Amino acid sequence: MLRLLTMILSLFFAGPALADGVDAALATCWSCHGAGAPPKDPAIPVIQGQHAAYLEKQLRDFRGGERDDQIMSSMATSIRREDLARAAATIAALPWPKSPGAAPAPEPDSVAACRACHGPGFAGGPGPEGVAPRLAGQSSEYLEAQMSAFARGERANAKTMTVVMKALDAAERARLAKYLAGL
Ligand code: HEC
Numbered sequence: 670m671l672r673l674l675t676m677i678l679s680l681f682f683a684g685p686a687l688a689d690g691v692d693a694a695l696a697t698c699w700s701c702h703g704a705g706a707p708p709k710d711p712a713i714p715v716i717q718g719q720h721a722a723y724l725e726k727q728l729r730d731f732r733g734g735e736r737d738d739q740i741m742s743s744m745a746t747s748i749r750r751e752d753l754a755r756a757a758a759t760i761a762a763l764p765w766p767k768s769p770g771a772a773p774a775p776e777p778d779s780v781a782a783c784r785a786c787h788g789p790g791f792a793g794g795p796g797p798e799g800v801a802p803r804l805a806g807q808s809s810e811y812l813e814a815q816m817s818a819f820a821r822g823e824r825a826n827a828k829t830m831t832v833v834m835k836a837l838d839a840a841e842r843a844r845l846a847k848y849l850a851g852l
């Protein structure tokens with residue numbers, strides 16, 4: 670009888686306790702990534718409303734060292750491995766924060782090649798290389814830094830992106846970043 674009661678009680682409490690764990694782990698993220706608002710620091714990407722599968726892969730890559738960043742490699746370990754999928758789904762379910770937005774910029778010729786994977790309006794989604802991230806309205810500084818990191822081989826967690834970015838020069842990458850941020 671006591672065993673049964675303990676079992677029922679543990680079933681009853683397991684759900685909320687686990688959810689609190691994810692929410693508590695995510696509470697530390699918003700100081701940098703912005704709570705209901707875009708991040709204040711343009712070097713920090715918007716993650717709210719980004720695709721869940723993409724977010725989960727990045728968190729796993731930060732943890733595993735496939736993607737390296739001093740801050741995020743340690744932040745990603747603050748979420749338990751078994752909670753990563755749910756944490757990513759929670760972040761993805763939030764609305765992409767409205768911002769005054771970057772000024773619209775002219776469309777560079779090289780942008781056509783990106784649409785095959787990132788979507789016609791750069792909202793991202795499932796594509797030939799897995800789930801591509803939303804780029805529209807992301808910080809221009811962040812986008813340019815990631816493109817350069819791919820080109821230099823410093824971000825090496827997506828082979829196709831390395832090939833694509835190595836084929837563009839720095840000026841073209843800067844034009845792409847400005848255009849995408851302005852969408
Ligand atoms: C101290 C500031 C800071 C905190 C706190 C922080 N981040 Fe980050 N985050 C960053 C920076 C800076 C980057 C960009 C890293 C890079 O340049 O590769 C980033 C990148 C990311 C990315 C990659 C996004 C993309 O578009 O590829 C994800 C996902 C992410 N953070 C999730 C989180 C989560 C989840 C938390 C909380 C557990 C968190 N971050 C806490 C600063 C922070």
Ligand code: HEC
Pocket residue numbers: 714726779780782783784785786787796797798799800801802804812815816826827829830833845
């Ligand atoms: C063959 C498909 C494909 C093509 C073509 C492609 N991308 Fe990507 N891109 C991806 C995928 C998939 C990712 C996610 C990589 C990962 O898992 O880390 C990505 C990631 C990125 C990121 C990182 C975003 C972030 O939040 O950190 C940027 C920036 C980017 N792509 C820009 C571009 C631009 C600009 C072009 C065109 C010049 C382009 N991509 C062409 C598939 C593609």
